[in-house]
Amino acid sequence: MAVVLGPNRYGKAETRVVRVTREGETHHVKDCNVSVSLSGEMEAVHLTGDNSAVLPTDTQKNTVYAFAKKHGIGEIEEFALLLARHFVDSQPAIRHARVAIEEYAWRRIPGGPPHSFVRDGSEVRTCLVHCDADGTSTVVSGVRDLVVLNSTGSEFHGFARDEYTTLAETTDRVLATAVTASWRHRGATADHGASYAAVRHHLLAAFAQTHSLSLQQTLYAMGARVLAERPEVCEVRLALPNKHHFLVDLTPFGMDNDNEVYYAADRPYGLIEGHVLDDEAPPAAYAWD
Numbered sequence: 001m002a003v004v005l006g007p008n009r010y011g012k013a014e015t016r017v018v019r020v021t022r023e024g025e026t027h028h029v030k031d032c033n034v035s036v037s038l039s040g041e042m043e044a045v046h047l048t049g050d051n052s053a054v055l056p057t058d059t060q061k062n063t064v065y066a067f068a069k070k071h072g073i074g075e076i077e078e079f080a081l082l083l084a085r086h087f088v089d090s091q092p093a094i095r096h097a098r099v100a101i102e103e104y105a106w107r108r109i110p111g112g113p114p115h116s117f118v119r120d121g122s123e124v125r126t127c128l129v130h131c132d133a134d135g136t137s138t139v140v141s142g143v144r145d146l147v148v149l150n151s152t153g154s155e156f157h158g159f160a161r162d163e164y165t166t167l168a169e170t171t172d173r174v175l176a177t178a179v180t181a182s183w184r185h186r187g188a189t190a191d192h193g194a195s196y197a198a199v200r201h202h203l204l205a206a207f208a209q210t211h212s213l214s215l216q217q218t219l220y221a222m223g224a225r226v227l228a229e230r231p232e233v234c235e236v237r238l239a240l241p242n243k244h245h246f247l248v249d250l251t252p253f254g255m256d257n258d259n260e261v262y263y264a265a266d267r268p269y270g271l272i273e274g275h276v277l278d279d280e281a282p283p284a285a286y287a288w289d
């Protein structure tokens, strides 16, 4: 038996790039997950460890970010073609490039400023009820994975420091989170459909309209807005993961990055949790989770 190298490919999978384009106050967001696979003359690297034909996967990732800055991200097919053509045309050993892109769709938050977005289709509506033999019932309504983003209007500075603090202060960052919220009804709510729609609206509006100095401040504003606007609700509990968007350093490629190209990290993430409640409401009789 002779052992031979069969089909193979390699590349950087799932480069999460967010490209913000600013037209004055109006921002446009392209949020993509880009996976590159290259193949060609790769016998040597597998058989002898000779890396001379191998364009590092790290370079492939950098190319995604640099091209996002240089060309913007229009239709994903065009961006994918641009990248794939670049790899085969610039590297003699690369004979084939495969580029797959997933795009996450964002819609503007109705009534919000033109830099506030909600992601299409990811949210889940929830409820939890308890009924007692004495006839009482409690209803908690909620939403999970309501993903929102402000491409400006968020700052974070003045925080405590110690010898392990390296975080830079910022007066302009992307603020994004996947809202998990649940809210306790004060009594019997007449129309749960209308109540849900209204609470969801106020959560979104408060996220969009709060100029944020921290996600904690935004959390409180969201809960307080629901309580102010919806008398049927007496307590709101929120869990807001801080979906960090890090500015990509493009200076090695001679490019600046004026809040245009971000790396959307998935973990670790800050997790900001809190309850906002009417202090005269009866205490919750049951655990919520």
Ligand SMILES: O=c1[nH]c(=O)c2[nH]c(=O)[nH]c2[nH]1
Pocket (backbone or CB within 6 Å): 156, 167, 213, 214, 215, 216, 242, 270
């Ligand atoms: O809004 C924020 N709150 C924090 O507590 C925190 N911590 C951090 O590193 N970044 C942020 N952002």
